Amino acid sequence: MSQMTKQALANSLKSLLQKKTLNKITIKDIVDDCGVNRQTFYYHFQDVYDLVDWIFHHDFERLLKDYSDYTNWHQGCRRILDYMQENRSLVLNVYHSVNRVQLEDYLKSWLKPILSSIVNEVAQSMEISQENREFVTDVYVLMMVGFFMEWMEYDMPKDKLGKLDKLFYCMDGSIAYTLGKFEETK
Template identity: 45%
Template sequence: MHQTTKESLAESLKKLMNTTPLAKITINDIVSDCGVNRRTFYYHFQDIYALLEWIFRTEVTNAMEENTTYQTWQQGFLKILIYLDQNRKMVLNTYNSIGREHLETHLYSAVYNLVVNVVDEIAVDMKVSQEKKEFVVNFYKFAFVGLLLEWIRTNMINDSDQIIDNLANIISGDIHRALLKCEMQ
């Protein structure tokens, strides 16, 4: 029941964001569209930004599914791009609002989870300190999210498959080489 209510509130906010700037959407707008009362909204979320954060946290994570291995990371990253593209109006609305931080936070979190799994998998038989692995993870996290944010900033006009192909061509084998350079002697 609770998850269904949260999902209904999320769908209402997403629907409203297709036509209205985030800053102009009120809780009354959301609950009216959703058919619940304000108390129900506040039972689940502190404010609209908490709802927005919940949307990104759950939907971006779900979009990646289990594609977080060395063999599947490109598919996981592509699914993030597809999710963002399918929710283009909401994403652009968020990006161009005070809520941008919520979008960025969850992109960093999702990409971190993707990259940390890949790095851990590659480094399994290597002698690389946790600190150095974390540095490699953060380097790629910032690079990948930078690509995503630039793509969003330019209204997502580039083809997501082409972004993945370009990224794969550029970094093919680079994570492994970076970890090799970090190996302890």
């Protein structure tokens, strides 16, 4: 029942975001739209931003569960981009309602585990220190965050998705190559 209530609150917020910006939506708006009381909202979430965080975390986890290894991670990221495009009003409202550092930190928090897993998978047969694995992971995370932020800055135009696809193309194989460079310099 708890997951259903959370999802109902999430659906209400998404629906409200079609009509107004995140900073104009109140908890009263959400509970009225959802048909629950304020106490139910506060039982599950601290505030509207906590609900937004739950939406992204829940949806991204679902989208990425089968796409976190070296052979298909970019397909998972592409699914996230498609999700963001489908939920454009939610994403852009969040983008315009929080500061850039918060959003970058959030993007890093969901990209880092994926890329860390991939780096560790590729490096398992190599002799590379944990420090260098983390460095390589951070480089790729920052590169992707930069592209995501630029895409959102320009209101997520579909024609810019090709640029992100090119990023994935550039990254394909380059993780193994980069790790190989670190192995050579041990």
